[in-house]
Amino acid sequence: MGGTPASLGWTVVEVDLVPHAPLWSLSATELTAALRGGSVSAVSVMESVLARVEAADPRLHAFVEVDVEGAMAAAAAADEAYREGTAGPLSGVPVSVKDLSRVIGMRTGFGRARRPTTPDTRDDLTVARLRAAGAILFGKTRTPERGYSYSSTSSDGVSTRTPWRLDLGAGGSSSGAAAAVAAGMGPVALGTDGAGSVRLPAALCGVVGLKPSFGRIPVYPLHDPYAASFVHIGPLTRTVADAALFLDVTQGADPRDPLSWSDSATFTRTSATPSGLRLAWLEQPAEAMRVDTEVAGITWNSACRLSRALGCTPPVRLPGLGDQSEVQRVLWECAQATSYSEPLADSVPEPLRRMVRRGYSRTMTELGAAGRARTALFHSVRTLFQNYDVVMTPTCPVAGWPHDRPVGLSPAEDDPMRAGVDVYPFNLTGNPAISLPAGWTAGGLPVGLQLVTGWRADLLLLEVAFAFERVQPWADHWPVLDETRQKARRARKVVGSRRS
Template identity: 30%
Template structure:
């Protein structure tokens, strides 16, 4: 077994106790990268191997800077990293090398991580399929003919392939949750504001997206959340840093879970997905929880209209200057052009109406959480689909009217900033993974992670390694 099979927490402890050195871990990473990444394409803009080994050796005899001391991490390509090519998946930034770190990269660096490259993402993070004209498509380690999801698809695929021990991601419309389901790992969207944004552009109205952690264990997710969280004085609505990883024990007896399923059919799911989620719910019941099916608590179409108006409005604002330049517009992906052009049609009255819908849904969700400790839904409506598709256009005979309607099931969480842990639910008949969301009330991040940890101990789905990866390892890597 490679050192890269270990969890980030285990590697951190091995390095801290000097049973393993950072250079040994880096050597294990560098052995795997060319063997596995060429087909998966999860890690892009890889750094020079000699530079990485030199950086790791320099840490061998140093006391740990933080819990990530000496661990090889690749940062999502939507995050600027000082001195490392950061493209945002766009040909407009094909050769862009930032002079400074974004906040996520800065916090990972302070915790001791060694940056090995970036993880692939769709252009501008638009869409839950990680392909772009700069680097191409990221493939699913469980089936190389299929997508790894997105926009944190590179991160999820790298985790599943044991190319990183833990990973950062971001989530506006399921970008931490959908790829986690597709790649049999954990993705956690924290309560909005817990992981602060950078002080760029609008930081008052843009409250739909957040950065967050991904991992092969809930403990790793909790530890990385501790690293990423904490106030940024330069942006509003901050929340204080807290601890999560050292308080993961709980008895689930008596826990009340509300199962929202496919929202009364409003969110069509491919055959087998609800069945796999039912198996996940059964695990919670065996741990002592009571699961109760719920009727749709709010009109799904109202949530969708609020969502697309707010999302379009924000994208038109943040990307409008690119669209206004005809030469740059020609290099934008069609989905990004759609977002901007739709957003330019949104009126002030529509923005206000969307905010009212959002407020009403938050109040209704509060009523649910007065009765239930947790809500649950699928993390994805479809199985990992063919890598050559742009996006699924039909689900169960229902046509998808936008490029992102097929992942609408994540909207109820994103619209009101709730914490949501995407947990694996095993594999369907075709051997493909899926998962479900464990959703808590705002600010209940610690509770959601603690429940997720009990689920992980009972299932340990991410320990089921991708067969294609095992085959490549056996053929090309020493035992």
């Protein structure tokens, strides 16, 4: 990141209200209001975010590339757009992009050990829509290779850490995206979600992770043909309003994605609090997933608080959807196998090697069985939402695991699907789902609550998420990026402030 502005440095202060919050700590919605009002400039915002990256990222490893010169040029252009009255809805807002999507002027390495030497000359579709809305696309965030895992380690051996405890990973596969937003290194990050890869790291990093309905945000180009029917694009943000803003500027059908679609929904002005909703809580059997006791308590209590805020009866406890791991595994292995040919490069991680080779050996009979099971799951979930409006679960069964462990709930449980039992079924069905910060453990780690609504009921999902944010706000709860305090594992409301 040569040429980065000199680090401004920052200290930790405990506050509830921050009258002079640093620019890097402001949400996209707050930034656009300030930029339109002329109280700040896009150049000063970008300088603040780049300084935050320089200060925090050496410990978190969220970024694989930062385009300083391009970002500052885009910020100057955004200031000019505001002066001329041509600013877009995201003009001047720093947005990072997961290293699975192409960005003009930056390199796309797909999490591999060796990054390409040639910058991209075209944007992926969603990136192009963000650029057209005025977003400053300033960096590429780290991911495990081709997003294959809930691990936070890419193939160069570097692990992204959650800013809440530097010995723990940020989850995957949108590892860097979640850690960046949680630490104030940009208010919005573009992520991808093929099996919970936006929601799970959002939960582990204490931010908002939205997977919209399948097809609402078109995907082009789609690099894994077998993943065409369950990969989603979604944002990681600090607030629900920022997720809504991202959704408004990126949604809508595109002829290059035949599975995409459009409707008339807009989300940034959503203010209604729905009432009379029927709420359900899904409980997985122990053999499918063992939820940490503290995580279970935090998420259930938050679900009950939400029900009171909505004027509803407490959620009805229902059996979970069961273990759908074999369906997801077959489809995911085949998707990964389409991206590799023998012999596999030495740098490909061994768990990914096994996944690819299993994908090579899958038969059409197995694919057919997975397809039938997926169809049965879809109809089970469709029936569920005929009786309930919102379904809730913990996003992740634990609050974290060591950054150097590939995935899983314990060293003895290395099944890569175990941590995502409550998230990936909704990739298979396409329902909209969001992870929201539900609280913090006694050790200071964030816990995520997942909300799911019916087929294409994204507006209801955002309305309920807004209601939860109002009753249980989290955006001013910042991690302490200090080694000594990290060891204390305290959860405290903190912000960064410039040294004078």
